[in-house]
Amino acid sequence: MLKNLLLLAFISCVFCKEYYTVVFDAGSSGTRVYIYKIKQRINLLPEIKLVINHKETPGIDDKNIEDVESYLESFTRIIKDNVPDNFKKFTKIHFLATAGMRLSKKTEAHRKLDRVRKVLRNLKPFPYDKSNVRIMSGEEEGAYTWVATNYLTKQLENANKSQTIGIVEMGGASSQIAFLKEGNILANFFQAQIGLKQFPLYSHSYLHYGKDKALEWIRSYLMRKHKKGIIEDPCMVEGTDDGKEFRVANRTFKAKPNYEECVRLINYFIYEAPDDRCYPTPCAIGTTYQPKPDENMKFYTLATFFWSLKNLKLHDQRENVKDYDQATFTIENVKQKIRKYFNDSDPFKELERNPKFPLRKELFSSLYAIELLTDGLNFKEDRVFTAVSKIGDHSIDWTLGLALRLADFKICDQKSTQIHLLKQGGTLIFPSVGLLLICLITAYAFTKNTLL
Incomplete structure (x- = not known):
């Protein structure tokens, strides 16, 4: 048990957290879903890899309100198939509509987004956040x-x-x-x-x-x-x-x-x-x-x-x-x-x-x-x-x-780094110098425990 915990702590020191993010681009000519795998790196910007992107036409602004759920079926299937099971509980889904929806009638646009929220709320075990479904501003897009x-x-x-x-x-x-x-x-x-x-x-x-x-x-x-x-x-x-x-x-x-x-x-x-x-x-x-x-x-x-x-x-x-x-x-x-x-x-x-x-x-x-x-x-x-x-x-x-x-830049920025002790379910934040000492001590303890 101690050996496993020390190994986990050491890995957390050396390697930064990996996770997935799902982003919908609901544009005027079609809707795309992008699934990104993100790996945090100490003192560097994250490494981001595109896992998959999928497009359906026409755009959601051209669909009837009652057809929104069926329109999203292929997208939800792709999300389930491409996010690993052990990451699904922690993978946030963002649905952002762009210019096409900005031009739609306000009431109709809001009713369509409510249908989207219903679909994502029922997409288990992915976490749901109502604020992640919205019309983005053009300034954000640029x-x-x-x-x-x-x-x-x-x-x-x-x-x-x-x-x-x-x-x-x-x-x-x-x-x-x-x-x-x-x-x-x-x-x-x-x-x-x-x-x-x-x-x-x-x-x-x-x-x-x-x-x-x-x-x-x-x-x-x-x-x-x-x-x-x-x-x-x-x-x-x-x-x-x-x-x-x-x-x-x-x-x-x-x-x-x-x-x-x-x-x-x-x-x-x-x-x-x-x-x-x-x-x-x-x-x-x-x-x-x-x-x-x-x-x-x-x-x-x-x-x-x-x-x-x-x-x-x-x-x-x-x-x-x-x-x-x-x-x-x-x-x-x-x-x-x-x-x-x-x-x-x-x-x-x-x-x-x-x-x-x-x-x-x-x-x-x-x-x-x-x-x-x-x-x-x-x-x-x-x-x-x-x-x-x-x-x-x-x-x-x-x-x-x-x-x-x-x-989450708090994980790997220059000021602090988080060590995720998954076995204990907690998060500790240490200054960079302290983190280095902990990594060295952990590595030494792990090596000694292994040799014994």
Whole structure:
């Protein structure tokens, strides 16, 4: 008995606690569940491994309230199958809805989340916490994406905070920007506490400014402008599999590509307020305050900036590489390539067709994303961006940033370390020096006991 207890104490000194965290990302286009295995390390950030991620479409905001339980069945089965039995009682489940649910009617959204809570409350033996099911703010989404990016690039461990990487992300319903900003941040401030370090972030989410919402707005605008007859759409090119004409909301649209007119419509959507209506200054889209990031700061652009541009071969120096996870681009180069697509009578003849990614919608998404960077977020056209989908084996997801933020840093920080004496069911906290002495004494006692 003594030998086993000493061995357990010694292992607790040398190895930090391992555990699992489950995070749902309930987005506008679908719902994903991520299961992470987290290992604490002394004086280091945790080691996080993605066990599995699983996606179902459409998103929960498109499901009827009475269908929520059945919608979650495959997710609960995956959670049960991928979290080991001896960890289930201690594995917390977080269900966070993003932009799609933010746009839903408040009463309907709350009723759906109540159904989610019912499912998770009955998912035994996993612990249940009502507050873990909620709609997350756009600022959180941007900030946790920033955390994930800088964790994977090891910038969180860098003593020089100025080398951290900013992020711009575009989804279907919203776009996010987050970057570190020293000095005063007058609005949209988010303090990221990671371990013993604090990172003052500017983080903002532009709701309705995702690629799908932008396309919906432009088509609604064209329908209001043209009450009858066929509507000519300047943002849709010809020469695609789905034909020159197409139907939207019982109206017939006709592709009539016009690069300049499409840019004009996008810029009408991404309006900038006059100076006398911008307070505090400077402003980005509308009257939204956004400080200027450092000109030398590196920015990763995610989601639409990667996939839509990749599908159309718009990234720099990647034309002959079929599969890649990162690529650079400048705004001016991408605009030149997009303009060529608009002027070509058969623009996609050399591209592979994929029904999941209609190419003329991808072209609009690419042009809109680029215009958002310049006319919306005020980046210069010659600035070099890095479009990223993965870093190593990890995709860049806000769920990873949240998992890191939720990690119990009291276990392995520089000030104190916990020794979990599982046999006694207690937790003791010792200063680092004291912990070292205890580890040495335990190791000596264990060795002596073994030899005896």
